[in-house]
Amino acid sequence: MRAGARIDWQPIEATRNATDLAKVFDPVMRQRPVPTLAEVAKIAGVSIMTASRAVNNRPGVSERTREAIIRIADEIGYVANRAAQKLSGGQTHLIGVIGQLHTGFTAELVLNIGSAARAVDYEMLVYSLPAEDRSPPGNVVDLLNQVADGVIVILPYESEYLAQLNRSHIPIVTIDQTKPDPFPAIIADNYAGARLAMQHLYELGHKRIGFITGNERLASARDRRRAYADLCSQFGLEASDELVSKGDFMQKGGYEAAKRLLALKRPPTAIFAANDVSAFGAMTAIRQAGLRVPEDMSLIGFDDIPLAAQLHPALTTIRQPLPQMARAAVNLLLAMIAGIEAPSPLITLPTQLVVRETTVRPGGRGV
């Protein structure tokens, strides 16, 4: 072992003077290549295989040797080459996530997955599907498969297509898919959540409630709509096709859907939007029509994305248990990576009503 190989990583503040910076950019420093397992092994005076066993914490090495090897690895700053690990059939401790980062809900979910992954010593790599979702994600799964141990997929449509395209034997978990056939899935209880929303509006006294649909390529959107319809009839609320306005989970869609509802001869007194983003769009439309939220029109969303609480007025909504969903997805994926069959192919998590400022009794506060 070379003397002087020890490296002291200095905290960022300590590098703020010219002398230190000069050292940082010293060509010799910059050229120092990233060390391989072979170098660790050479310094430790063992074979590469022994070094591999040591750093991966696997049996077949004595404690003494293991410690020495790990110390050396730390000192020279060894980091395993994931590409090589994966190529040779090993594990990379990396999970891939595929989703549309454009949407607030997915983005938030992805961040939660990242936290959940780090909590169990995995890193996360994200592939953001383009907004025009037509590019088949099969190749992307293959791509992530080449570097990650497993993939979590959040698609803007049902995943049968993906199942068809995907030929990897990689573990895959989906989120927000009710058909667990192709892959195990994590999903919030959309039906029960939408019932909570409707019940809330009903209890406030609303008899005529409009609904803005989501992207009905997704089961979650269909479940929410089903709950709306079911509760309308259960509570004896007015129900007609004109009260159901087509949206797409997006802002503009919500805006236009709300506009149609407001243009009715008898507009509703409350609007249930299939997700928060649609609700934001609806809010714009309501205000543009010269009405106030919530005095003239109650509004409830779904998802509880961070923005919902920050808006004025703050949006009443149904909360999806994002941290739990993320943890469940990661745990399920890790189990599959470890070769354990999923206990259940479909894990449903409960939702929760979050009452804020956009829902009041019909007719406004005064009534």
Place this chain on the structure above:
Amino acid sequence: MRAGARIDWQPIEATRNATDLAKVFDPVMRQRPVPTLAEVAKIAGVSIMTASRAVNNRPGVSERTREAIIRIADEIGYVANRAAQKLSGGQTHLIGVIGQLHTGFTAELVLNIGSAARAVDYEMLVYSLPAEDRSPPGNVVDLLNQVADGVIVILPYESEYLAQLNRSHIPIVTIDQTKPDPFPAIIADNYAGARLAMQHLYELGHKRIGFITGNERLASARDRRRAYADLCSQFGLEASDELVSKGDFMQKGGYEAAKRLLALKRPPTAIFAANDVSAFGAMTAIRQAGLRVPEDMSLIGFDDIPLAAQLHPALTTIRQPLPQMARAAVNLLLAMIAGIEAPSPLITLPTQLVVRETTVRPGGRGV
């Protein structure tokens, strides 16, 4: 070449009946492994190397052979193994991006980078730095280096630290870093942008303008503050330390900073927040104090994240040219990957004033 090897990818709608689904989940289909270059070569009756040259569009293959090989590759659904490519010194046509997806600005920038990358036939993989940014991104750069051809880094602090940690010789481009020493950088003209904001408020007649600072670990935040101070003295505006309130580019920081400004014996008539997210926080504080935006208090932000236009009232702000920045970053990175020295180590892009609804003459519309 096997007959019947041709595969017709059916559009998603076509798979919706039971018979097709059964076929999809047929074990034989599922087990079909992802093909390698060796299989392409075998079917084509050429060596692996020739197949490699063909699919990578490199010289040394006749047009006839190339076409045949590419056709076969398409038919059996060959996708290059990026891990193997990278390991053997080749290019993966993949770029890595490191940033904090939590912040709206970064998230939007990342999406733009994704589009820019796809436009030049590259894919993007994202690593989201945890909110607690203390984990040194050096390892993460190494990680992405192992799979990507280059990395674009968007840090919540100056990048000297990164330069110190990073030992890869991988091409790196940073965004929002004024010190191009370690790596070439793309940056919006924050100083000029902030001047535009101040000039706008000045022209509306504001004489007492409050400023909410950003995260001053970033040069962009310091530049904006500098412009604020410079224009205060240039325009002869009231300037005092109490008008500068410490924020951190985040919602809560903006909220608290605005609260302090409002609590002054003589509050300002307008607030310039160092970024849009801070401005949102400020808006909450202003409303909580019983004041209206913009009648009682004008408010201007910086960045023009998508949310700015969707708020009520819509936020006046300074637009950063995200698509251009993304394209510039990608182009610069690709140039570096190709071995071309960056023409300039620091590319500055112009910003733009976007007047919306939160800025009016002091005293409200009536004046």
Place this chain on the structure above:
DNA sequence: AGACAAAACGTTAGCGGTAACGTTAAAGGG
């Protein structure tokens, strides 16, 4: 037609790791 260059294609080695098996050293058992 022979010589020779260029294009087309093949072979070898190796990227950095791991699985599988082979070998050596330590431990245990009668």
Place this chain on the structure above:
DNA sequence: CCCTTTAACGTTACCGCTAACGTTTTGTCT
């Protein structure tokens, strides 16, 4: 104290691909 088992370590082969160089074919010029 020798034999056997087990732990500790080493060797070999290979993952899928590309760089570098070697070989064969195809012109091309005189």
